Amino acid sequence: MALSGVEIFKLLPKTNCKKCGFPTCLAFAMKLAQRQATLDACPDVSEEAKKVLGEASAPPVRPITFGSGEKAVKMGEETVLFRHEKKFVNPNAFVLEIRDTEEDATVEAKIDAVLNSEINRVGQLLRIDGICITNESGDGGKLGAVAEKVATKAPEVPVIVNTESPEAAEAALKHFTGKGAILYGVTEGNAEKMAEVAKAHKATVGVKAEGLEALSALTEKVKGLGVEDMVIDGGARRAGEILEQNTLIRRAAIKKSFKALGYPVINFAQREDGMYEALVAGLGVCKYGSIVVVSSAEKWKNLALFTLRQNIYTDPQVPMQVEQKIYRIGEPTADSPLIITTNFSLTYFIVSGEIENAKVPAWLAVMDCEGLSVLTAWAAGKFTGAKIANFIKESGIEEEVSHRELIIPGYVAILSGTIEEKLEGWKVTVGPREANAIPNFLKQKVA
């Protein structure tokens, strides 16, 4: 729970020695409460105070790094319940499950699927982030064998070892020492031994209990065993339970600063039907899952889930804009039409979608208007004839197309004259006012 300035003041030396740069201990305490200063500025603070204050100032959801090196995934650190309040911080990890009862060929194919899952979408490289090796067989030797295969074939991929047996855990985890692996399957019954194994291999612990009360007690117990880094699972598997537990965990952490549940959540979404499973995984993405485990990683499914994660984790406060440039829609040639619009991202999405819909390849010139839509940009003097002319000249499009015809949005038909005046040799054609009329317009144009 966040402490007030006065509460913090009580923990300080109260000597007003000014070494922290503030006139009094109280002034320093006030700044600390507002998070405008850090405790290390006071050289005389007691160990006791450090401990109390450190805990109180920790983020409500503990930051955890899953994996190591370039493919490491940061999790936790979330601060809100709804994305319009503030950006969701660390996008969830998607993890593909490999069971140690599966055929060798399946195991290999799944490792390949993870290694080949990378897709570039609007400038971001997205992938299946990790592999979960599940001890379905109950046999430590089998789990160890799969672990070895994963460690050899995919040494950089973050790994979850999923077992409740400390022996099996040891057999598998020894392949991932110091690699930021997660040992999932720590329960009330095996906590001591599992914590030892996890510590020996510097692994994060994945705790599992039935219900949130038991889960809170268990995380406290594991913490008492000297393990700080955890991911948590309250046992929810059905969609309704996942929604309930994830919501209550996030609320407890954020609204009550309840430390025992202030950890990233792991959701198991696996289903028989690989396509249906994506809907359950999507629930994890939208509603507070930090790790979402799936049973298959078909390319079409990955694309849909990666896109959803990208959508949910964008910053709602950043003006919605796309980069100023000439976009190729379809495979345009030197004869393809050239259309101009503004860089409000929704305008871009809708216009480019409609051009695609028309199945007529085209050049889409997107001009920086500070993220305003066509009419607003025009009204604000950002989408003017002179500016458009300039942009077209500097864009280099004159080298790409053989024609000199620019299609402008119907709402700014009034700009035709100025553009033609400033853009020598060009002809302006007035396009439709609404994007949904673009397909017909383009089809008629190239017919």
Place this chain on the structure above:
Amino acid sequence: MGYEAVKESFSGGVFPVRIGKEKEEVFGGENTLPFHKFEGEVPNRPLIAYEIQDVAPEEWPETVRTVYEGVSEDPVKWARHCEEELGARAIALRLVGTHPDGKDLTAEEAVKTVTSVLEAVKAPVIILGSNHVEKDSEVLPRVAEAAKGYNCVIGKAQEANYKTIAAAAMANDHKLIAMSELDINLSKQLNILLTQMGFAKEKLITDPMCSALGYGLEYTYSVMERIRLAALAQNDEVMQPPMLGDVGMYVWKIKEVQAPEEVLPEWGSVEERGILWEALTATSLMLAGAELLIMRHPKAVEMVEKFVDELI
């Protein structure tokens, strides 16, 4: 410190909306966040309507066009197929053929289609215009009149044409979809204008404008969440109508549901990609608060229904 569940209850709720004549369906009615059965009442599941059109769906991508081959040339056959073969709980008839840039069908022709579909099915019918502001205000009042007594949903009323459409929906006792473009304040303003002209807020459905996954979904998602919070936490009555996710129309035109695997091998099978795209767009918006969804692919609808079973 022991664990205590942080549960929330709200003073406000979402109006339940009952539609249909021979067979009725109700959606909305909850007093809690979407599917939060653990802390409130969720009396009704979201209603998914199958989308059909007055003209053959030539523009629809292959994945979703082929499943209706043999029935989609005739709206009556198509509607019956959805109800009888696919178990549709509701039908959404879009009069896309009336669009001036398309077939430009007249209001009389639209009335004929609407009447024959209404006679052919028992399920509630949602009647949608072509989204052309002027043409809709000509066509929708006529079809609303022709559909009197069927307790339909008429849509969509927008700021530019709401008066005529709302007046017709009111006179003929239908429910009404009020659409504005991705802004909670615009939604609120339109609902206020409608109630000021005497339209009962309990008969409205708010459409904050849909977007497909990857094409602005996050905007629709957050506007829906904010509208729902306004309805529940602030008890804002004009924000209490249930919300529409017009999913199929927005999904089945983007690149991801059409680009063949041969062209983009890294995207995988186009068939499954399309179906999942529609289903995942729908479930995400349901989690944000949509209670009425309009969808196209039977497999996507089936998966979404199954997902709702798991949530409720």
